[in-house]
Amino acid sequence: xxxxxxxxxxxxxxxxxxxxxxxxxxxxxxxxxxxxxxxxxxxxxxxxxxxxxxxxxxxxxxxxxxxxxxxxxxxxxxxxxxxxxxxxxxxxxxxxxxxxxxxxxxxxxxxxxxxxxxxxxxxxxxxxxxxxxxxxxxxxxxxxxxxxxxxxxxxxxxxxxxxxxxxxxxxxxxxxxxxxxxxxxxxxxxxxxxxxxxxxxxxxxxxxxxxxxxxxxxxxxxxxxxxxxxxxxxxxxxxxxxxxxxxxxxxxxxxxxxxxxxxxxxxxxxxxxxxxxxxxxxxxxxxxxxxxxxxxxxxxxxxxxxxxxxxxxxxxxxxxxxxxxxxxxxxxxxxxxxxxxxxxxxxxxxxxxxxxxxxxxxxxxxxxxxxxxxxxxxxxxxxxxxxxxxxxxxxxxxxxxxxxxxxxxxxxxxxxxxxxxxxxxxxxxxxxxxxxxxxxxxxxxxxxxxxxxxxxxxxxxxxxxxxxxxxxxxxxxxxxxxxxxxxxxxxxxxxxxxxxxxxxxxxxxxxxxxxxxxxxxxxxxxxxxxxxxxxxxxxxxxxxxxxxxxxxxxxxxxxxxxxxxxxxxxxxxxxxxxxxxxxxxxxxxxxxxxxxxxxxxxxxxxxxxxxxxxxxxxxxxxxxxxxxxxxxxxxxxxxxxxxxxxxxxxxxxxxxxxxxxxxxxxxxxxxxxxxxxxxxxxxxxxxxxxxxxxxxxxxxxxxxxxxxxxxxxxxxxxxxxxxxxxxxxxxxxxxxxxxxxxxxxxxxxxxxxxxxxxxxxxxxxxxxxxxxxxxxxxxxxxxxxxxxxxxxxxxxxxxxxxxxxxxxxxxxxxxxxxxxxxxxxxxxxxxxxxxxxxxxxxxxxxxxxxxxxxxxxxxxxxxxxxxxxxxxxxxxxxxxxxxxxxxxxxxxxxxxxxxxxxxxxxxxxxxxx
Numbered sequence: 001x002x003x004x005x006x007x008x009x010x011x012x013x014x015x016x017x018x019x020x021x022x023x024x025x026x027x028x029x030x031x032x033x034x035x036x037x038x039x040x041x042x043x044x045x046x047x048x049x050x051x052x053x054x055x056x057x058x059x060x061x062x063x064x065x066x067x068x069x070x071x072x073x074x075x076x077x078x079x080x081x082x083x084x085x086x087x088x089x090x091x092x093x094x095x096x097x098x099x100x101x102x103x104x105x106x107x108x109x110x111x112x113x114x115x116x117x118x119x120x121x122x123x124x125x126x127x128x129x130x131x132x133x134x135x136x137x138x139x140x141x142x143x144x145x146x147x148x149x150x151x152x153x154x155x156x157x158x159x160x161x162x163x164x165x166x167x168x169x170x171x172x173x174x175x176x177x178x179x180x181x182x183x184x185x186x187x188x189x190x191x192x193x194x195x196x197x198x199x200x201x202x203x204x205x206x207x208x209x210x211x212x213x214x215x216x217x218x219x220x221x222x223x224x225x226x227x228x229x230x231x232x233x234x235x236x237x238x239x240x241x242x243x244x245x246x247x248x249x250x251x252x253x254x255x256x257x258x259x260x261x262x263x264x265x266x267x268x269x270x271x272x273x274x275x276x277x278x279x280x281x282x283x284x285x286x287x288x289x290x291x292x293x294x295x296x297x298x299x300x301x302x303x304x305x306x307x308x309x310x311x312x313x314x315x316x317x318x319x320x321x322x323x324x325x326x327x328x329x330x331x332x333x334x335x336x337x338x339x340x341x342x343x344x345x346x347x348x349x350x351x352x353x354x355x356x357x358x359x360x361x362x363x364x365x366x367x368x369x370x371x372x373x374x375x376x377x378x379x380x381x382x383x384x385x386x387x388x389x390x391x392x393x394x395x396x397x398x399x400x401x402x403x404x405x406x407x408x409x410x411x412x413x414x415x416x417x418x419x420x421x422x423x424x425x426x427x428x429x430x431x432x433x434x435x436x437x438x439x440x441x442x443x444x445x446x447x448x449x450x451x452x453x454x455x456x457x458x459x460x461x462x463x464x465x466x467x468x469x470x471x472x473x474x475x476x477x478x479x480x481x482x483x484x485x486x487x488x489x490x491x492x493x494x495x496x497x498x499x500x501x502x503x504x505x506x507x508x509x510x511x512x513x514x515x516x517x518x519x520x521x522x523x524x525x526x527x528x529x530x531x532x533x534x535x536x537x538x539x540x541x542x543x544x545x546x547x548x549x550x551x552x553x554x555x556x557x558x559x560x561x562x563x564x565x566x567x568x569x570x571x572x573x574x575x576x577x578x579x580x581x582x583x584x585x586x587x588x589x590x591x592x593x594x595x596x597x598x599x600x601x602x603x604x605x606x607x608x609x610x611x612x613x614x615x616x617x618x619x620x621x622x623x624x625x626x627x628x629x630x631x632x633x634x635x636x637x638x639x640x641x642x643x644x645x646x647x648x649x650x651x652x653x654x655x656x657x658x659x660x661x662x663x664x665x666x667x668x669x670x671x672x673x674x675x676x677x678x679x680x681x682x683x684x685x686x687x688x689x690x691x692x693x694x695x696x697x698x699x700x701x702x703x704x705x706x707x708x709x710x711x712x713x714x715x716x717x718x719x720x721x722x723x724x725x726x727x728x729x730x731x732x733x734x735x736x737x738x739x740x741x742x743x744x745x746x747x748x749x750x751x752x753x754x755x756x757x758x759x760x761x762x763x764x765x766x767x768x769x770x771x772x773x774x775x776x777x778x779x780x781x782x783x784x785x786x787x788x789x790x791x792x793x794x795x796x797x798x799x800x801x802x803x804x805x806x807x808x809x810x811x812x813x814x815x816x817x818x819x820x821x822x823x824x825x826x827x828x829x830x831x832x833x834x835x836x837x838x839x840x841x842x843x844x845x846x847x848x849x850x851x852x853x854x855x856x857x858x859x860x861x862x863x864x865x866x867x868x869x870x871x872x873x874x875x876x877x878x879x880x881x882x883x884x885x886x887x888x889x890x891x892x893x894x895x896x897x898x899x900x901x902x903x904x905x906x907x908x909x910x911x912x913x
Contacts, residue, residue, distance in 0.1 A: 045566045046680045047555065050134060052092075052272075054404070057264050059361070061137075062401035064095030066349045066368075069390050070325035073099045073180035073231075075171060075205040077197035078147060079106040079129040080283045081186055083237065084136050084273030085258030086297045090319070091137035093262050093269055097393070099139040099178050101516075102129060103167055103201055107501070108147035108836060110749070110781075112284040115712035118501045120674060120684045121282065122146070123494065126518050127679040128280040135276025139178075141516040143170035146498065148505040149836040150804045151196030152858055154189075154203055160505040161200075168204050168211065169221075174516050175212035176226040179386065182319050183209050183231040184299065188238045202236055209234040209303050227382070232323055234303040245296060252298040254316045259295035270295045279678055327394065330387045338374060342391065345371035349398075359447055362405035366535045366547045369398040373545060402548040407444025412437050412526040414556030414570050415480070425635070426673050427556025428573045428683075430604040431487045437554050437570075440478045441528055443471035450531045451477060452546040456554075457525045471530075485572060492571035493671070493685045495520050502835040502891050519682050522569035524554040558673075558681065568681045576610070577602040578658045578688035579670035584714070586721045586892055589649045589696045597642045597690060599658040603632040610662030612640055617654055619647030629660065651696045651894055658688040693892025698823040699723050699901055700908045706742040708734065708758065710751030710778070713886040718897065719904070731755035734764065744774040744904045749886045752791060753782045762791050769793065770874030774907035779841040779882045792880065793873040794847035801864055802882070803838035803856050810838070811855040813865065818911045819853060819902050826902065830895025839883035842866035849873075854883070870906070877906050 052058065072090050076082050082100055091098035106129075107122030116124050126142070133140050145161040158164040175183065187193040189202030211217040213230035222228070235254070240247035247255070258270040265272045274288050299319070301310070309322035324332075327346040331339035348368035352361045372395045380388065402408075414427060415436045429435050443449045451469040471477040495514040496507035514520045529546035553569040581598045597614060613626040623643045632638060644656065660667040668688050675681035705726045707716040716726045729737055729745070734757055739745065745768060752758050758765070769775045780786050786798045810831040812820060820826040838856055843866030846852075852865040867882045881903065888896030905911060 045568075046131065046134075046678065047553070047567065047569065052265055055407075059358075059401060059404040060264050061092055061095070062397060062404055063349070063353050064093075065097070065397050066095070066394065066401060067327065067353070068095045068325045069327060069330060069394070070094070070096040070182070070320050070323070071099075071178065071180045072096050072182045072184065072319065073101060073175065073178055074184040074186060075101045075103070075201055075208075076186040077103050077195065077201040078109070079125045079132075080277065080280050080285060081198065081201075082132075082136070083186055083297055084132065084277050085268075085270035085295060086256060087136040087138050088273040088276075089256065089258050089260070089269040092265065092272070093260075096320075096325075097139075098137065099141060099174070099180065100133065100136070101141045101143070101171065101174050103143045103145055103170075103204075104147035104197065105142060106147050106283070108149040109283070110711060111282045112711050112750070112754070113282045113286075115714070116282070116674070119498060119686075120672070123674045123682055123684045124282060124676075124679075125280070127674065127676070127682060128282060130518055131279035131679050132273075132276035135272055140518050141174045141178075142518060143167045143516065144496065144507045144509060145170075146501075146505050146507060147197065150802060150840065152804050152861075153196045154200040155196075156805065157196040157200040162506045164200070164204060164207075166506055167200070168208060169218050170516055171204055171208040172212045172218050173221055173226070175208055175231065176221060176229045177516075179229045179389070180231050181323050181325070182233045182235065184235045184237065184319075185302075186237045188236050192241075193238055198238075202238075206234065206236070206302060227385075230305055232304065232306050233301060233319070235299040235319065236302045237297075237299050239300045240298045244298065245294075247296075247298045249313050249315070251300065253301040253310060253314060254299050254319055256297045256299075256319075257294050258297055259293050261292070268292060268295070281676075281678075330390055332387075333381070333383050334387060341371045341374055345369075345394070352401075358405045358407070359445060362402055362445070362447075362532060363535065365398050365402045365405060366532060369395055369402065369547065372398070399548040399550075403550050405445075406447065406449065406532065406548075407442075408449070408530070408548075408550055409440075409442040409444070410526065410528055410550045410552040411440045411442075412524075412552055412554040413440075413567065414554060424561065424673075425557060425559040426571075427558050427568045428492075428571045428604060428673075429485050430573060430575045431485050431490050432575075433605045434482060434484050435570075436480060436482045438478060438480050439526055440476060441469075441471050441530070442476050444474060445532075446473045448473055448533050450533055451528050452531055453527075453529045455527050456481075456483065457527055457551070489523060489572050491573050491671075492520065492522060492683055494682070497685075522553045523572050524570050525551055526554060527551040558675070563677065566677070568675070571683055573604055573671055573683065574667055574669065575603065575605050575608050575665075576660050576662065576667040577604070577669070577671050578612075578660055578667055580656065580658050580688055580690040582690070582717070582721075583686075584691050584693070584718075584890055584892065586693045586695055586718050586889075586897065587649065588699070588722050589651055589694055590698075591649065591723075593645055593649060595644045595646070595692075597644055597656055599640045599642065599688070600637055601629055601632065601640065601660060602637045603634055606634045607631050608662055610660050610667075612658065612660045614642045614644070615657040615659055616644055617647070620654075621645040629662075646694075649694050651694050653892065654692040654694065656690040656692060691892070693894070695722065695892065695894045695897050697722055697894070697898050697901055700823050700905045703743045703905060703908045704741060705904055706737075706739065706745045708745065708747050708751055708755070710748035710780075711754050713749050714890040715746070715748065715886060715900070718889040719901075722897070722901070724901070724904070731757045734758060734761045739764065739768040739773065740771070742768075742773065743908055744776065744906075746776045746904060747778055749778045750780050751778070752780045752786060752789070759785075759789050759791070762789070766793050766873065766878075769876035769878050772875035772907065774877045774879065774904070776879045776881065776903055778886065779839070779884075781841060783841065792846075792871075793878050794849040794871055796843050796846040796850060796869070796880070798841060799844035799866070800840075801842040801844055801866065802840035803842075803858050803864055803867070805858050806834040806837050808838050808856045808858055811863075812853070813855055814851065814853055817851075817853060819870070819899075819906055822902060822911045823905055824898040824902055826895070826899055830898055832895060833893050834884075834888055834896060835891045835893065836887050837884050839867045839881070842882040843869055843880060847871075879903055879906065 090096040105122035106125035151157045185202035185205035187198045187202040193199045331342040345368040352364035449471045495511040498504040529549040531547045555567040556570045558568045559565045609631045706729045850869045850871045853868045855863045855865045
């Protein structure tokens with residue numbers, strides 16, 4: 001074309017409903033040349049393949065996959081539970097199709113990297129696990145149940161999960177969909193697993209092994225079209241203790257060395273798995289490393305449906321011993337013509353593995369794929385159906401291997417997106433928006449390739465573009481398109497939610513199509529089918545089928561101030577995002593009755609407007625009743641203020657909802673892009689709601705509090721909202737800070753764990769106490785470090801003791817202590833309504849100078865008195881608490897707020913201390 005920028009609509013372009021496509025330019029680059037209009041080289045990132053999955057290494061691993069039909073599924077409870085070394089060995093070393101099912105998303109844990117918690121933490125940890133999975137080489141699934149915090153028993157776990165059939169149904173569903181030959185439980189289902197979630201995951205896996213094959217179990221799945229499936233073998237783990245180098249013969253069936261070096265990966269399977277596990281930084285795993293050398297995984301055969309495969313010692317050499325996983329083995333039971341084709345495909349794959357030269361390998365793989373290009377007529381048996389299913393999978397694997405052999409790469413990049421100075425730019429579009437994207441097909445081989453078809457998938461109707469097109473050897477085919485996002489397409493969001501994350505432990509599945517997937521797929525995908533011209537049979541009258549296909553998500557630039565730009569998949573988001581600030585508000589019942597509510601409106605597309613209102617409970621007054629949102633530009637943010645007058649300020653909970661009406665649609669949610677430089681990205685949605693907790697609490701006057709944040713919590717915000725004078729002290733400035741200006745200093749959760757400056761300056765904190773101040777230390781996880789550093793004024797030993805049942809009765813041990821009287825009277829009712837847990841990391845021994853103040857325990861256990869202890873030190877007061885105030889205060893639990901106020905007031909005027 002003489003004018004590459006000219007907009008030309010080809011005469012043969014299909015008229016596709018709901019989507020308009022303008023053919024903008026075509027540019028074919030000869031070897032060594034690049035079109036002037038080509039996009040800049042994309043930066044490497046999460047959505048680009050690992051180096052080990054490209055080039056010769058990637059091709060060798062794909063050839064391994066083609067040699068086996070084995071399928072393995074492992075079930076665990078949380079992100080980071082997985083046996084990454086074993087998964088990597090099976091998936092990458094042996095080519096086994098491997099699936100990891102993680103029951104929860106880790107949303108109930110503590111975040112060791114920031115202030116993301118609850119369901120948003122679940123999104124982050126899903127992304128972290130997916131980053132680890134890239135190294136393991138596995139598929140990922142989840143169940144509906146949530147991590148509700150630490151549990152000591154499977155009985156409590158099942159009770160919180162709505163009964164054991166809720167997660168069991170999800171495991172059975174995944175077994176029936178994935179159809180594993182071997183099923184594995186990471187844990188044993190016994191007390192030695194520790195965490196009740198761990199025990200429950202193994203108990204459920206054992207039951208699911210047989211339940212998945214029973215059509216009378218979960219028959220609703222059978223009605224959906226799933227078929228019963230019986231895996232052949234079931235193994236359980238944790239039979240010799242995690243990390244054990246040896247194991248008694250009777251305790252294990254198979255011993256697998258995951259420390260073996262794989263020359264394709266350039267390190268051992270365990271080491272490569274650790275490279276993935278390190279992405280789970282919110283779990284504190286970012287600095288993991290392991291030395292080279294043998295590392296063993298021990299598993300015990302717990303159930304089997306095939307003849308005995310163990311030797312005289314009860315051992316096996318391999319998880320798949322006794323199972324035919326050869327490709328040729330799939331031909332058994334098929335008709336002779338079909339069986340012959342399967343055997344021909346297997347032979348071609350064998351030749352490809354023994355062949356040198358990418359073009360020659362590609363030709364053998366194309367031959368194998370053509371051998372598998374057949375259908376079947378009439379009724380088939382169950383075994384034949386399974387064989388055909390796995391042959392289709394092999395055909396798809398062949399397509400990927402052909403692409404690696406021919407060095408084919410596909411990319412589609414958004415070239416117009418939101419761009420606002422000094423603000424975050426995210427790769428997102430909204431329904432009805434027109435966008436441009438560049439399609440690029442790279443041919444890295446020395447052969448000419450023909451692009452037989454090109455489709456944009458994921459829209460209401462697939463967009464099909466003109467074809468065929470030629471990509472020259474070592475060249476590129478590029479094309480720029482413009483499209484309108486269908487109004488019916490919305491939105492890129494999690495398919496699950498909880499009404500009350502503080503109390504609900506089972507997710508509501510909003511879209512059953514995506515049940516058990518990590519996330520719904522990104523909606524915009526380009527797919528190209530292509531052929532190696534030399535592979536065609538030359539029959540002029542024939543319409544040969546493509547040799548392979550390749551797909552890629554449309555990506556766009558993600559830019560955050562101060563961070564390098566990345567390319568992330570393009571999401572479809574609502575035209576508006578609404579948020580109420582602050583989202584959580586704690587109000588004393590004695591406060592002024594008029595409250596100011598700020599509603600932030602952000603736009604994703606240009607020129608839209610609407611009417612904004614704030615919905616309040618009956619009896620509340622809102623001024624103004626509504627506000628006009630004038631036309632707002634893409635990426636722009638505006639703040640609208642409302643004044644509310646409550647009907648009363650009696651203790652309780654209230655919700656204020658922001659709603660925007662625009663062009664017949666209603667918007668009432670806020671969405672946030674959850675990502676990190678080493679992770680993928682997804683959006684977290686939450687209602688545009690202010691959760692208002694009205695609390696009957698008194699606060700002391702003229703008390704100045706210094707708060708040193710630890711791993712991150714919202715306690716200082718809550719204290720400020722109820723009228724206390726709180727200043728944040730950066731941990732790195734503790735050495736120079738004038739502590740005498742404060743009456744009380746509070747250390748946030750895990751403060752010593754996360755800030756070594758505090759450890760180095762602990763004497764200054766204790767001197768502050770000796771001079772008359774009050775120091776409150778909250779729980780720390782690094783028990784050994786805490787005790788070895790002697791951080792308390794008198795000897796005391798921190799432990800991992802905890803009380804996981806939030807309803808556990810609490811006894812006040814020193815009723816006369818002013819902590820229970822000033823400025824708030826504390827009684828048994830103040831321990832009602834707590835969430836997730838009572839506390840964690842209690843002291844288990846202490847000097848007589850310390851006085852325990854509270855006692856509680858989990859069912860069937862002895863009293864725990866080390867959750868709240870105090871000691872007078874010099875003129876001041878030292879308090880250690882393991883009670884989970886960091887969970888209770890943001891949740892607006894009245895009694896916990898009153899008690900914490902009393903703790904920080906222990907040294908102020910009015911207290912008897």
